[in-house]
Amino acid sequence: MIPATDTRSRIVTAAKTRFHSRSYANVGIQEICESAGVQKGSFYHFFASKRDLALAVIDEFADDWANGFVAEAFDPALPPLERIDYLIDAAYFWQKSIKEVHGRMLGCIFGNLTLEVSTQDDILRAKLLAIFSAAQSRFKDALDQAVADGTLAPLDTALTAEAMLAYLEGVILLAKSQNDPELLYRLGPAIKTLRIEQASA
Amino acid sequence: MIPATDTRSRIVTAAKTRFHSRSYANVGIQEICESAGVQKGSFYHFFASKRDLALAVIDEFADDWANGFVAEAFDPALPPLERIDYLIDAAYFWQKSIKEVHGRMLGCIFGNLTLEVSTQDDILRAKLLAIFSAAQSRFKDALDQAVADGTLAPLDTALTAEAMLAYLEGVILLAKSQNDPELLYRLGPAIKTLRIEQASA
DNA sequence: GATTTTCTTGACCGAACGGTCATCTACTCA
DNA sequence: TGAGTAGATGACCGTTCGGTCAAGAAAATC
Structure with a gap:
């Protein structure tokens, strides 16, 4: 059609x-x-x-990601923690290539729009929130599998996934303030040091 | 005068x-x-x-912070790592009180402006960059002292400080997308799990 | 072939945008 | 007392804003 x-x-x-x-x-x-x-x-x-x-x-950007870098990064064939490395790498190379073409670090549209419009338009905010939730799920799945693997000590995977997403957005924000994607390269890998322990029962 | x-x-x-x-x-x-x-x-x-x-x-907001929450948080009398906890707390309570008054999580002005204008106005971007650099220094000082103390295992304090600042901004961004300062409460404390090791010589 | 629906055109709306300017007032200082 | 300056006034500039609308062209449907 x-x-x-x-x-x-x-x-x-x-x-x-x-x-x-x-x-x-x-x-x-x-x-x-x-x-x-x-x-x-x-x-x-x-x-x-x-x-x-x-x-x-927003939908088109989300599709681009889901069918491009993200799909490759979150390939189930990869060991779960490597998927996270892969995603950071993908974000770095993407931002870098944009800067080479455009002369500017443009950052993450979802983050950009969130900070600009989310106090003014709840419909846009809800849309962006859904994008972030989906991204968080990808992180969480990888963490869950890593814990199941035994490659990662048990932790609160939902919260840690959210923390990782926050960290990624924050690093992109700071990199944009410097107009320099290399910050992603320097700070990105530390994403795997983030840990939020399970609340004790 | x-x-x-x-x-x-x-x-x-x-x-x-x-x-x-x-x-x-x-x-x-x-x-x-x-x-x-x-x-x-x-x-x-x-x-x-x-x-x-x-x-x-931007200057006035920076002054507000430097003379308010930040000054209290980075009080040299506090143990260095507690200063970081204190800062997260301060950010949480500030955002929460704004939401109570205003009905909205407004987030961090510096982050908001960075993502909105930094591709369009290099003078504003430079100003915001300076604010972030100053904030990073505060984190770095605390980390340096904690390492000197022996309360923290040696690491790359400059990069870790930058990572912590990025994380804080990212958490605030995500919280704004949810219009919910409580995310700061849940994710904030994990800032101290971030570590970037010294590059080996 | 006729009708309906989809798409396109381009003029038009009131309101707001960032910014300018000549004029006037009020205060300072000599 | 008079000159200079800092501040305030409000009309005005051209441009752009998001959005509307009546009319026509093209395509699909019957």
Whole structure:
């Protein structure tokens, strides 16, 4: 079921790079339309509002990740703790390649959008929260398997997974403040030192 | 040398709460002026641009922290590792009290602004970077003392300090996505599990 | 072939954006 | 008393903002 035109996807593609490299508020619909070669009326045929576009952009980025780096990193064939290393590596190389092309460290869209809009739009916030929850699950699965393996001493896998996700986002934030993806390389591996013990019964 | 009027500080105060609770781009100068009871012409008597206002806002927030929670947390009288606990506690209670008053977790302004503007404005980015560097130094001092104490096994204190700062920012980001400061309470203490070993010679 | 639905066009809306400016007031200092 | 300066006023600038709408073109459906 291929759509008759690719108008909608051209809009989303134009919006993705712009939201990622600047911010949600700083990119106007007019600019997106011009870049996609689309009239404004056409835009509002496909999207009810700017927020709706943002939701679509988030979905596409999530798909890119799930079908790209993340899928490779969380390959069940890999030893569970190596998957985490792999993910950090993937994030590092991705940010590095963006900087080489774009001249800037753009960071994580989900983090960027979260800090920008989550006090102003609960629908966007809920969407971003769902993305983070899914990411946390990936971490948790890896940790659970590592514990089952015996390669990792038992701990609170849910909380540790959340801590690891937080750490990754924080490292990307700091790297963006330095416009330098190398920080990911230096700080990233320490993610595996994070531990939250099980609450005693 | 007290200024004749408090116009400038009224502007900064009005801007602080708004930038913190929404975003840089989403708050207009007109709104700030109205809230401060100031005319636009007067605003531009004190600030050359909106960016200049942002710089002043960042400075005031940094002062608030340095003279408030941070000063207490990094009290040299406290055992060094307890200072880190104290800081996490302070961040937690601060975010919690903001949510009680405001209904929202607003997060860390420095983190918020970093992700929003650092690809678009190198002057603001440099300012925020300086704030983070200062924070990192506080962590590093505490770690250095703990190592000197013997309460902490030797490690790379500079990198570990940076990792801790990243973790703190990341936890605040995730908490904001959940609009729930309690995440800081659950994840915060794990900051002390972070370790980056010295590179071997 | 006729009708309905999908998509596109481009003008248009009021409001807000960051920023400028000439003018006026009030205070300082000589 | 007079000159200079710091501060305040409010109208004004061009531009962009997110969003609407009536009309037409194209495609799918019957």
